[in-house]
Amino acid sequence: MARGIRLVRRYPVVALTLAIGLVGIVLALAGAGWLVAWIFSVYALAVAAWQAVGMVRDILRGHWGLDILAVTAIVATVVVGEYVAALIVVLMLTGGEALEDYASRRAKRELDALLTRAPQHAHRVVDDHFVDVPVDEVEPGDVLLVRPSEIVPVDGELRSAEASVDESSITGESVPVEKHTGDGLLSGSVNGLAAIEITATARAADSQYQQIVALVAEAAASKAPVVRLADRYAVPFTVFSLLLAGFAWWISGDPVRFAEVLVLATPCPLLIAAPVAFIGGMSRAARNGVIVKGGGVLEQLARARTAVFDKTGTLTHGSPELVAVRPEAGFDADELLGLVASAEQYSSHVLAESMIDAARERGIRLREAAAASEAATNGVVARIDGREVVVGKFAFVAEHAPEARRTGIAPGELAVYVAVDGAYAGALLARDRLRGNAAATLARLDELGVHHTMMLTGDAQATADHIAEELGIERVRAECLPADKVAEVAGIADRPVIMVGDGVNDAPVLAAADVGIAMGARGATAASESASAVILVDDVSRTAKAVEIGRDTVRIALQSIWIGIAVSIALMLVATFGVIPATVGALLQEVVDLITILAALRAIGGRRDARAPDVGDRASAREEASSDARG
Template identity: 85%
Template sequence: MARVLKLARRYWLVTLTIGIGLLGIVLALSGAGAAVQWIFSGYALAVAAWQAVGMVRDILRGHWGLDILAVTAIVATVLVGEYIAALVVVLMLTGGAALEDYANRRAKRELDALLTRSPQHAHRIDGDEIVEVTADQVKIGDVLLVRPSEIVPVDATLRSRETTMDESSITGESVPVEKRAGDRVLSGSVNGQAAVEVVAEASAANSQYQQIVALVTEAAASKAPVVRLADRYAVPFTVFSLALAAVAWWISGDPVRFAEVLVLATPCPLLIAAPVAFIGGMSRAAKNGVIVKGGGVLEQLSAAKTAVFDKTGTLTHGSPTLVAIRPEHGFDETELLGVVASAEQYSSHVLATSMIQAAKDRGLPLTEAEWAREAATNGVTAKVGGREVVVGKFAFVREHAPEAKRTEIAPGELAIYVAVDGRFAGALLASDRLRENAKATLERLDELGVHHTMMLTGDAAATAGHIAAELGITRVRADCLPADKVQEVAGIAERPVIMVGDGVNDAPVLAAAEVGIAMGARGATAASESASAVILVDDISRTAKAVEIGRDTVRIALQSIWLGIVVSVGLMLVAAFGVIPATVGALLQEVVDLVTILAALRAIGGRLDAGASSPASASVERVTATTG
């Protein structure tokens, strides 16, 4: 009952229209039927006048919409004495708007869930006390208590020994993620069954969840270009409807025929179909771990002809692993890896992390350096255990050890060279593994109509060519600077173009493509202004899923629009012969509205995504910590 009352208050104009109708029934039964016509007609004309004011404002702004048909239908039915039909048309207009709003609320459920779950409070530990503060009062370094089943308020580092976190609202992963002391925990994650302590590493405004909420807010407020399809149909549909009604009146000589046609020409299906479908599509994308910054992005995805990929971190995992150690001049493998890992502790390069992890996996202790300095893009020099260690590119190491020699590498591998105290100590080989589902994703994109693929990378041509050959990509540009990538994308003839990258280094080229997709939502990636869409989970197959959702959404939007047009025109033609009375026609148009909304709501998906997996999603690896 409370829910019904809430809906009645929210859609008060519908409630008022129904109340007027019930009042008319009571008056008719009590013998005061003469007053019913005046009440119904007066109320209908008042609503028509209110609607006409908005219509005139739109016309003055140069926007010709479909409201003129509704206003004309109400006025025509009142003038010919079809006052019951006039009230039904009013109910159709007010009810159609209410149904649209209700459908939008239903379609945006997954998007709104992110907003309503936004962390608001935190428990800060001050000495022996626990102080309740708002999330925006948390400062970096604060120690916070997160109780069982509570939402983590800010990005933080786990201080307690271990816990499990539900990150499904962030990454789309339904399996809880195990966290241990020192691991990063994301705001918006739900803690497990044990209370834990965390150390804040970001403010609420700069935390992962708030960045994603900002994207959701932008997505929900956007309007797709295809929504204006209804407006493009406004003038021809209005002219056709008025002409048909006039011809029916002229042939029959009965002005009632004019009203009978127009009550079936009200444009609610055109106005409702596209917005509901596109909001449903955005909701479905969010449910599948992809935040889309507007319905227009879905439209571009549906028409995409070319997909361009960055290599490192997109087609590959972006975390090279050690595959071989080749010591020289009396060094052994263990010693060489140990000094390299010790020196690499002071480097920010992605390879440094790989070398350190390889040493830890082998149980090798890391020695603290007396001093260290990094030469950007070249390598690192450090004093480790009284020895000067140089690690990096071949040319950089040869400057310190002239006898250094290149080592042979297989396609897809890269070498890290080492010098110790001015002597060439050898090389370590690393390989960045191809994502297991990368090839299946490209095949799925081809099935969806994206027949052209290209890879852009700053890596050497040999490495890029090896990866491209494995995936069947024929167009490759290696040794790219950011400006080169933008130039390559701008020169592609087969458009629209999708560009998939990490969202940080690839920001310029993401903006250059019609649709820029940022992978993984890590840090600045989630808030990247340049990306049109953000994949929240580190899974490249979601690119194909985004295209699939775009195609389904546009198809459903257009189907719903044409369904409304065809049914309305069909009923108008029948009504032109006097077969459908005005009141019955108005009721039939209400049914058309409902059918159109239900058709558009198919864009939400549901069973479509829960059913059989696509080739791309079938091989998706299980990701246990996607954004840590």
């Protein structure tokens, strides 16, 4: 009962139309058929007038819609006395909007789920008790309790010994993830069966889940170009339908034939199919860990011909491993690594964490610096134990130690140079590991029609060439600044172009590409805001999944449009010869609407989409991705 009341409130005109139909049946059984004709006709004309007002407003704004067909069909059926058909056309018109609304709600289920599950409150630990506070009041450093099966309210670190969390709504990973003390927890993930304590590391507005919610809201408000393309079909379809109905009247000499043809001129394939398909496609993408910011992005993905990738953090893990320490005379390996790691504590560069981790693994104690400064993308200068330590690119270190000399490196390796008190102290070698599924991703893109590939990176040419050769990438441009990347993408002839990147330095080129895809799993906010789509999990293979979803969505949208139009035209041609009465035609038209909607709903996907796609390298999805590359 309650559900029925909600449906009546949501679709009042549909409910009123059905109620008038029931009243008409009762009156007809009571022998008041003349009254039924008047009630149906007056109501139908009132609805037609109401629709006509909106139609005229649209026309004055330069938008020719399909309402003219429905309005003309209602008036025509009333004029020729087919008042039952008139009421059915009214039901089609109002019911079509209700069906579209229902289908849209069904299609964007995953998008809505993300929006409605946004955490609202948090249990903050105050002294020996817990206080419920709005999630917006949580500050970094607050200790929070997360009860069993509750949503983690903000990004944080686990204080408890261990936890099992469900990150499926964030990453698409269906298997619960085991966490241990100090591990990061994403807001929006669901706690397991045991209560845990976490330390907040970000405010709500800066947490992963809230950023995803903002992206979803932007995506849900979009309209795809193919939807506008469907709108443009309105004029020729309307003209064709009116001409065919007029022709039927002319050859038969019976105005009823005009109404019989026109009631079958269903606008729903154009009005409903494309929006439902694209909302379904965006929902399917969200289920697979990709937030697409608009239906137009799906259409561009479907037509993409070139894919451009950043290297560090995208095709590689972005967390280079130390492979060798080459000290100069006067230093030993542990001493040199200790100085480098101590200085790198004050650097935001991707290599800094690698050096710090390597030192800690060797049990080397890190020292605090009396002063430190970083030259972005070049290196860091720190005063440690009274000595000036310079770490970074060769040219940067050579400015402080003129006798510095380059060390030999193997393909794929990069060198970090060190000077101490103006003297060259040696070099450390690191290697960034290629993602295990990078090659499979490129192969899948080729299968999907994205035949051209390019890599843009700030790394050295030798390193870039080595990675490109391993992956079979056609073109490489190394040692790029952000402006160089934008220029390279702008010069690509085979378009549309997809650009995949993860760092702040990729934000300009992501905005400049036809489709910018940000690897946003680690909160690369600037990149995510500039991109057309955001991959929520640290998994480059979702790029190919996004293209696949785009192609499927556009195919299904166009198929649904043409299926509906083809069936409508076939029925209209049959009705031209008087085979289909107006009332039967109006009922058949409802069937066409239903077929169209069901066809469009295929874009949601189903069992053919695994909850967690085969990413080839599960471990890579849990490792840190980097933002920039120094060398």
